[in-house]
Amino acid sequence: MIFKFLINGDEEKIISFEKELLALLEKSLMRNDIIPNEIHFCVHEAILNIIQHTYKWDFSLPIDIQIVITDTENNKKVIEIFIKDVGKPIKKELHPPKSLRPFQMRQRGLYMIAKIMDEFFIKPLDDKSGNLTYMRKEISL
Amino acid sequence: MECKVGVRVSFYKDDIAIIELSGELSIFSEGFELLSKELNAYIKMGIYKYILLMERLRYIDSSGVGLLIRISSFAAKKNTKVCLICHQPNILKILNISKVDIFFKPVESVDEAISYFENV
Numbered sequence: 422m423i424f425k426f427l428i429n430g431d432e433e434k435i436i437s438f439e440k441e442l443l444a445l446l447e448k449s450l451m452r453n454d455i456i457p458n459e460i461h462f463c464v465h466e467a468i469l470n471i472i473q474h475t476y477k478w479d480f481s482l483p484i485d486i487q488i489v490i491t492d493t494e495n496n497k498k499v500i501e502i503f504i505k506d507v508g509k510p511i512k513k514e515l516h517p518p519k520s521l522r523p524f525q526m527r528q529r530g531l532y533m534i535a536k537i538m539d540e541f542f543i544k545p546l547d548d549k550s551g552n553l554t555y556m557r558k559e560i561s562l
Numbered sequence: 563m564e565c566k567v568g569v570r571v572s573f574y575k576d577d578i579a580i581i582e583l584s585g586e587l588s589i590f591s592e593g594f595e596l597l598s599k600e601l602n603a604y605i606k607m608g609i610y611k612y613i614l615l616m617e618r619l620r621y622i623d624s625s626g627v628g629l630l631i632r633i634s635s636f637a638a639k640k641n642t643k644v645c646l647i648c649h650q651p652n653i654l655k656i657l658n659i660s661k662v663d664i665f666f667k668p669v670e671s672v673d674e675a676i677s678y679f680e681n682v
Binding site: 432435436455458459462465466469521523524526529530532533536537 | 652
């Protein structure tokens with residue numbers, strides 16, 4: 422299953438997308454426990470990271486989101502999330518911090534994504550037209 | 563599309579702030595900025611004893627966690643913890659992975675929280 426979204430414009434569109442996303446995750450992953458909420462949280466944090474740091478709160482710029490859910494042979498589902506922005510490309514691939522200081526504020530969202538997902542990084546697009554945020558998680562059914 | 567954080571604040575003996583949060587504590591939530599300013603005001607007033615009631619909070623993001631860090635770091639400077647009433651698994655998980663849960667004292671009731679502060 423592949424789901425594609427394009428969000429831009431204002432906060433309302435992001436909020437609307439996120440509501441839709443949670444319903445979609447619950448249905449596609451066939452569970453309404455903490456897992457869809459965690460993935461929803463990671464997508465929210467990734468979008469927030471782009472809005473805050475790449476777009477500097479310019480809500481008019483587009484964010485392209487693709488969610489791919491595949492079944493594995495060992496009765497699991499793999500969810501991959503590709504989020505593309507059109508902001509200034511970062512210089513090199515960014516990985517989240519491996520630890521946090523007790524009251525550290527910066528990069529806490531990235532750290533939390535890394536704790537939930539199996540794989541997570543942000544890298545500049547090959548053509549330097551923006552950045553790709555990639556997340557992946559394997560889910561037992 | 564509604565995305566709102568509900569806030570109700572009361573005080574016990576002038577120095578314990580009892581803050582009930584409901585809805586969604588996200589940077590996109592209506593009421594987030596107001597709550598942020600309110601917490602800053604309490605810190606400036608020197609309030610460091612907080613009881614957070616989060617049973618009706620459905621969602622929290624890293625910005626919301628940031629607000630909680632603000633009051634919990636102030637409480638820690640005064641050698642105390644923020645008392646937390648919350649059984650929501652998704653909220654507790656976020657607090658746990660963000661490593662802020664260690665600055666909270668989980669309690670079952672406001673009375674238990676008040677007893678904690680009176681005996682600290």
